[in-house]
Amino acid sequence: MIGLFVFLSIYMAQINLFNTSDLSILKNRKQLKLFLIKTAVAYNRPILSLNIIFCDDEYILSINNGFLAHDYYTDIITFDLSDSIADPIQGELYISTERVKDNARIHHQLYNKELHRVVFHGLLHLLGYKDKTPTESLKMKEMEDLLLAHYFSI
16 A cells, blocks of 8 residues: 555655756756655655746745745745645745855765755655754754765665
C-alpha cells in the first residue's frame, strides 16, 4: 500500500523549476524533484504543486518588500499556498542565487551544496518546521544536514 501511495504521489506531484537569470543552476533536476517528492511523502504531506523560482537579489527584495514588509535581502522566501498543514503541499520557493553564492563563500561550502540546503530549507518550512527561535533554528539546521547527507549519498 505504501508503494502505491509513493507511486501516486510521484505521478500526481507537479514540481516546476524557474530561473529568472541566465545561470544554469541545477544539473540533476529529476533527481532533486524525486527526492523532494519522496521526502514530503515520508512526512505524510505529499506535494501537489511546488514552484521553485531562482532569482537575483533585487527580485527577492521586491518580494520581501511587497509581501512581507521587510527591507532586506534573504536567500529564500517560502509561501505555503495550502489551505492547511493537513492538505497536500502547494507552495512557492523564491531563492536568490546571489545570496546563496555569498552564503556558500562565507560558510566555506560548495555553491551546489548550499543551493540544495536552501531548497531543503524551503521544503522543511512547507512541512511545518519553523526557524524563528534558537531552538527552532537548531532543529531546522539538523534537518537540513540530514536531508543533505541523504540526498548526496544517493
